[in-house]
Amino acid sequence: MDTLDKTLRSFWEIENVxxxxxxxxxxxxxxxxxxxxxxxxxxxGRYVVQMSFKPEIEKISLGDSYQMASKRLDNLWKRLNxxxxxxxxxxxxxxxxxxxxxxxxxxxxxxxxxxxxxxxQGILRxxxxxxxxxxxxxxxxxxxxxYSLNDLL
Numbered sequence: 001m002d003t004l005d006k007t008l009r010s011f012w013e014i015e016n017v018x019x020x021x022x023x024x025x026x027x028x029x030x031x032x033x034x035x036x037x038x039x040x041x042x043x044x045g046r047y048v049v050q051m052s053f054k055p056e057i058e059k060i061s062l063g064d065s066y067q068m069a070s071k072r073l074d075n076l077w078k079r080l081n082x083x084x085x086x087x088x089x090x091x092x093x094x095x096x097x098x099x100x101x102x103x104x105x106x107x108x109x110x111x112x113x114x115x116x117x118x119x120x121q122g123i124l125r126x127x128x129x130x131x132x133x134x135x136x137x138x139x140x141x142x143x144x145x146x147y148s149l150n151d152l153l
Contacts, residue, residue, distance in 0.1 A: 038050040053152050060147060062147055062149070063145030065116050065117045065144075068117075068141055076090075119137070120137045
């Protein structure tokens, strides 16, 4: 019985939940305040929250991302033209994103006006039952200043 008592006591000590009483970080407070100030529900019932940029963003210039994103898009199209299945799946993905208003096609773009061009690529997984193609957006891609979008978020 003594062994059972020790084992049970040990179990309860391991399973004991402790509250972390460490103070909330300044960064977490900033994120909470940002969420409270910027989130809302749109007319379609979706929640919208603005991206949370780091407070020191004013000191950092994101730089030009057009050349890098354009080059990566050209390489993506070369890859897609070599693989008809992937090209079809990627075209379907782009069509769906456009229909959902997640992206919009921009013509006659004046990229010198700022903004950020987000490079993307497709990962093909033929063995997947549900999602053969997964689109991956690369917010870690560096701009002309050496910073990425992820660096500022």
